Amino acid sequence: MGFFGRRRKKGVEGTAGGTASEATAPGGTTSGGPGRRGGGAAREAAPMTDEERERLTRLTQEAYERGIAHQVLPSRARTALDAFDRSAGHLDELFRAAPDDPELWHMRGALLYSRASTLLALGRAEEAVADLGACVDAYGRSGLPSAPLLAADALIRRARAHGEAERPMAALADVDRAIGAYVTAGAYESPHPLLPDFARVLALAAAVQLKVGDVDQALACARQSLARYKDLTRQQGGLGRIEAGYMVDAAGDTASRLEAVRGNWDAALGVDLVVREAAEAGLGPLGPALAREGLHLRLAGRVREAGPVLARAEEIAPGAVAREEETAALPLPPSLADALTAAEALLRERKDAPVPVGELAPLRQELTGHESYSASVRVRMGSAFAPKAAVLVRTAELLLEEGQVAQAWRIALETHLICGSIVHRAGDAAPDLLPGLAGPWGDALEVAREAAVTAGKGSFVKDVDAAAAQLRAMLTAAPDDGS
Numbered sequence: 001m002g003f004f005g006r007r008r009k010k011g012v013e014g015t016a017g018g019t020a021s022e023a024t025a026p027g028g029t030t031s032g033g034p035g036r037r038g039g040g041a042a043r044e045a046a047p048m049t050d051e052e053r054e055r056l057t058r059l060t061q062e063a064y065e066r067g068i069a070h071q072v073l074p075s076r077a078r079t080a081l082d083a084f085d086r087s088a089g090h091l092d093e094l095f096r097a098a099p100d101d102p103e104l105w106h107m108r109g110a111l112l113y114s115r116a117s118t119l120l121a122l123g124r125a126e127e128a129v130a131d132l133g134a135c136v137d138a139y140g141r142s143g144l145p146s147a148p149l150l151a152a153d154a155l156i157r158r159a160r161a162h163g164e165a166e167r168p169m170a171a172l173a174d175v176d177r178a179i180g181a182y183v184t185a186g187a188y189e190s191p192h193p194l195l196p197d198f199a200r201v202l203a204l205a206a207a208v209q210l211k212v213g214d215v216d217q218a219l220a221c222a223r224q225s226l227a228r229y230k231d232l233t234r235q236q237g238g239l240g241r242i243e244a245g246y247m248v249d250a251a252g253d254t255a256s257r258l259e260a261v262r263g264n265w266d267a268a269l270g271v272d273l274v275v276r277e278a279a280e281a282g283l284g285p286l287g288p289a290l291a292r293e294g295l296h297l298r299l300a301g302r303v304r305e306a307g308p309v310l311a312r313a314e315e316i317a318p319g320a321v322a323r324e325e326e327t328a329a330l331p332l333p334p335s336l337a338d339a340l341t342a343a344e345a346l347l348r349e350r351k352d353a354p355v356p357v358g359e360l361a362p363l364r365q366e367l368t369g370h371e372s373y374s375a376s377v378r379v380r381m382g383s384a385f386a387p388k389a390a391v392l393v394r395t396a397e398l399l400l401e402e403g404q405v406a407q408a409w410r411i412a413l414e415t416h417l418i419c420g421s422i423v424h425r426a427g428d429a430a431p432d433l434l435p436g437l438a439g440p441w442g443d444a445l446e447v448a449r450e451a452a453v454t455a456g457k458g459s460f461v462k463d464v465d466a467a468a469a470q471l472r473a474m475l476t477a478a479p480d481d482g483s
Contacts, residue, residue, distance in 0.1 A: 048097035063087035105142035152181035168212035199228035203250035222255035265300035287317020337368035339407035375417035389440035412448035
């Protein structure tokens with residue numbers, strides 16, 4: 001039967017630009033460090049004197065800063081964790097005296113963010129994901145004006161962790177929320193004080209989309225990130241090492257590869273030039289940058305220009321050209337637009353088509369006919385999306401029946417993400433939307449699970465199961481509409 005029962009009548013989430021400094025929570029190191037998990041004390045505590053509070057705050061901060069100092073060296077990561085845990089213990093004592101203090105929640109979020117970075121460096125991804133989830137909650141409970149953007153930074157980092165673990169649903173839901181927070185803050189405008197932060201979030205989103213998401217959205221994120229880094233370079237007269245790392249390793253890598261796949265050679269080589277100039281300035285590895293530029297020159301038919309560039313690349317980094325050739329030959333998964341186009345071709349061949357082809361083509365245009373960075377930008381129709389979600393599910397089922405598993409997965413995954421985005425954006429009105437969306441949303445998850453099983457993707461299956469459990473929890477919490 002699957003998770004929900006089919007056709008029910010009632011309805012029932014480093015290296016790419018990563019540096020040691022990324023481990024420090026944005027905005028989280030100036031007001032006293034961090035905190036651990038949970039939320040304050042479960043028992044009554046004696047009133048704390050001002051002297052004791054100052055002492056504990058000092059100890060919390062000192063231990064946190066020792067953790068950050070050790071974190072810079074990978075060999076000291078475990079020492080950093082010990083320091084963060086000591087900081088957390090002091091902060092827990094502060095929480096016992098003031099469990100609702102917004103500043104303590106802010107400190108807790110900062111510690112969890114930094115601690116998660118160390119856990120990721122140690123390969124302990126599951127623990128890091130848990131800490132980042134608690135970090136998002138801590139920033140939210142602080143209620144501070146900066147909380148939404150601090151949480152967004154934790155979300156995009158968690159998205160990377162989910163992406164590395166091949167959990168696309170969780171990763172892309174986090175991408176959507178992170179980008180949404182910056183868009184809500186108006187960071188898409190330039191100039192804007194949040195320009196460096198939004199450029200970084202878009203760069204990381206591009207890397208996550210390229211790994212487990214939609215390649216069209218990966219390219220959109222990368223292009224927008226590069227445009228913002230260009231604005232930032234113009235405003236500042238250049239980029240720092242950290243900013244250049246995100247520009248080159250995440251946005252640049254994604255844009256160059258995908259522009260080349262599309263045969264947009266001028267665009268690909270334009271990105272390659274930016275990356276190579278950064279490398280020549282000491283802001284990245286030069287050999288791989290030259291290898292990619294030379295390969296793209298050769299593929300673009302500019303063989304005479306490519307020769308010296310490729311030769312220099314091999315001299316600096318032997319084997320770099322072969323590695324770039326291997327990367328260029330890797331197949332890319334279909335985008336949502338590709339999957340829907342494939343479905344239209346099938347529908348035209350079928351006399352018993354489950355969806356009129358004339359109905360699917362406008363929906364494809366509506367969802368993919370404009371540049372989008374995440375699920376929230378795909379659709380803005382709220383509850384009106386439910387019947388269209390049902391069309392998408394029937395389309396995904398057809399593709400699955402015809403053995404086009406990757407295409408079926410893409411449509412089912414994107415349907416889930418759009419439904420989740422609509423409900424998340426609805427806020428207090430979400431319970432009113434759930435009854436209509438729940439049926440096709442649950443069906444989309446069933447198709448996604450079947451596609452993941454067919455493809456032998458165990459991590460994808462677990463990801464779908466987790467998403468289904470979240471949907472069930474939402475439906476259980478929603479008030480009964482009496483239908």
